[in-house]
């Protein structure tokens with residue numbers, strides 16, 4: 001079942017003509033001419049679609065929180081900043097089929113009553129920005145954007161804003177600051193964007209994938225969308241799979257397939273590269289807890305883990321993780337977890353905006369300590385120190401980047417403590433080129 | 447509106463923050479503030495020194511708030527119950543905040559002009575621990591001059607953004623204050639451009655640490671050797687209400703007047719601050735009231751002399767060596783501990 005990527009490999013799908021030939025912009029026609037904004041919102045609510053940017057917040061509910069004071073403009077902002085290590089799905093969708101996003105933007109803006117909307121694109125993706133701008137121009141030329149769209153009386157202007165070149169600009173309030181032309185510092189909440197967003201007006205911020213899915217929902221109905229998936233994880237999800245698998249890439253999966261199937265089936269990742277075996281998975285982008293092979297395949301209660309919000313987080317922080325933004329990073333037994341944790345810690349150290357002290361100082365501290373451990377200068381007390389620093393950051397910061405920096409470190413130590421200890425106790429072995437710790441009894445062979 | 451903080455209930459106006467309500471009760475209850483500065487719009491919420499526990503959100507919705515909240519920017523609700531000094535997790539978190547703020551701090555208090563009136567000193571003394579867990583090298587920056595009268599020691603900065611808001615709000619034009627990110631963020635030299643403004647000197651007063659200091663005062667005295675006196679003049683640019691800092695007969699420094707929370711009550715102009723350094727420039731009102739705990743008051747005003755509550759000789763006689771095994775180590779050789787009889 002493909003919703004977003006059904007026609008993605010059709011040649012020239014990036015042009016409006018080909019996109020239309022493949023059923024494109026029907027949702028705009030239907031929504032603007034036959035439905036009221038509230039009816040569109042109602043379908044999105046029914047669909048059970050949850051935000052695809054990481055937090056998984058129900059999209060219909062988020063829309064219904066939007067304040068609607070008289071005479072104050074409202075805005076829809078598409079979060080296309082996608083900078084999380086391991087996540088590259090939005091990029092793929094926008095680059096291959098820009099009109100999928102633009103159609104979703106028109107439908108969603110209509111539902112929210114926004115007459116100006118923005119797509120905030122990660123600054124490094126200049127070529128995607130020009131693809132989008134070209135597609136937007138085509139849509140204007142065809143009367144799908146601008147004044148009185150398709151004669152419906154509804155006006156919408158759509159702008160593309162190149163990002164500030166920082167991971168933190170993906171956090172929704174930092175994004176709004178950056179969009180306003182300021183330094184991308186996250187805001188303290190409340191007030192939430194639904195009340196005071198861009199230009200101090202009510203604003204909805206949604207991920208590319210969330211917005212793109214709305215056109216299908218308008219065409220086929222919320223119930224049809226909700227019929228895909230399991231429980232509260234409805235619909236399909238783009239997963240960007242990377243690492244030691246046979247077929248890395250972006251896959252659109254129906255939520256609810258098993259993790260095992262996703263990794264090993266030929267339809268998806270095609271299994272671990274030859275001669276190696278699964279060691280660990282980071283299931284939802286660098287911010288979510290890492291899980292060892294046995295725990296990612298089965299839950300603590302012995303059930304097969306599914307690719308759903310609920311199943312992946314089953315067991316909480318002790319034995320679970322999160323679906324996050326769908327950045328699925330697979331590691332085989334040649335991966336050094338300490339090294340991997342260092343890579344993540346360095347990233348968050350580099351990307352912290354520096355406003356609040358726990359994150360600003362804590363991310364740097366963790367980076368330096370893990371760096372020492374990796375380079376054979378670890379002290380025994382460092383491991384508990386790292387856990388304590390992570391705890392002192394978590395929950396005490398302005399934005400969730402603090403948590404996102406703390407979790408990967410705390411989880412790596414929780415599940416691979418012996419590997420950290422080995423680095424500290426045997427620096428002469430651990431610092432050898434390519435050295436990887438192996439648990440007693442483990443073997444390299446499949 | 448009723449709000450209860452550490453079991454003390456006060457009546458406050460709607461829109462009051464937890465911090466303001468706590469300050470109404472008194473300094474024993476008020477959470478520490480390293481970034482919040484009431485006169486500056488938008489300040490607060492950054493340092494996280496003031497995190498408190500809300501155990502009851504309001505009368506209507508009595509659920510506790512899941513995370514600790516910054517007291518300085520969280521508005522009270524009718525019937526809210528807050529725990530500050532009585533909550534273990536609040537105090538533990540605060541220890542962590544001290545540790546974070548000191549992590550890259552140079553601890554150069556012996557050569558820092560701010561020592562004695564530094565909020566970071568007070569904060570770490572009151573809320574921190576005396577040991578350190580870090581073995582890492584500190585981040586360092588070179589000191590820079592921001593115009594002729596102000597020096598920036600970025601090493602000491604806690605990135606409270608107070609100077610940024612000051613430059614933004616009381617000097618003309620938009621000023622971008624911070625460059626770079628994270629622990630490599632710096633107060634930017636763009637401020638240098640705002641620094642020939644008539645009110646730029648106020649960034650010195652708002653800085654909680656010795657990151658922004660007055661070059662005309664540099665190394666002239668330790669603050670506790672000088673004597674603060676309230677004075678005013680008729681100034682065409684500001685209200686002219688200031689504090690003069692005397693060493694002997696010499697005015698060595700001029701600052702704005704601060705309230706008991708260390709906040710400037712009226713911003714003063716650069717002429718008053720940097721150029722009026724003669725007693726004859728001023729009408730003297732009298733000695734500044736200095737909080738009793740401040741080192742500035744020590745040994746200066748008779749009434750403020752600190753008298754110990756018990757005779758010192760007696761205390762020496764009563765002193766007992768305590769059998770203390772707290773510093774034993776688990777990681778190295780385990781010390782053998784005798785069973786107590």
Ligand SMILES: Cc1cc2nc3c(=O)[nH]c(=O)nc-3n(C[C@H](O)[C@H](O)[C@H](O)COP(=O)(O)O)c2cc1C
Pocket residue numbers: 050051052053054055056057059062079080081082083084167168169170171172173205206207208210211399400401404
């Ligand atoms: C540090 C940080 C980075 C983020 N980066 C992104 C991002 O690149 N793209 C995105 O869609 N959401 C990102 N988010 C999540 C957004 O804040 C926000 O929750 C999301 O855009 C909401 O859209 P959704 O409800 O459609 O998921 C980030 C959050 C944080 C804390």
Ligand code: SF4
Pocket residue numbers: 168185186351352353354355356357359360397398399400401402
């Ligand atoms: S948690 Fe980190 S990134 Fe977020 S506001 Fe604080 S310092 Fe900035």
Ligand code: SF4
Pocket residue numbers: 602603604605606607608609610633649652653654655657658
């Ligand atoms: S220089 Fe001082 S006032 Fe400015 S941010 Fe740093 S500590 Fe705060």
Ligand code: FES
Pocket residue numbers: 478479480481482490491492493494495496497516517518519
């Ligand atoms: S004083 Fe409240 S966060 Fe700094």
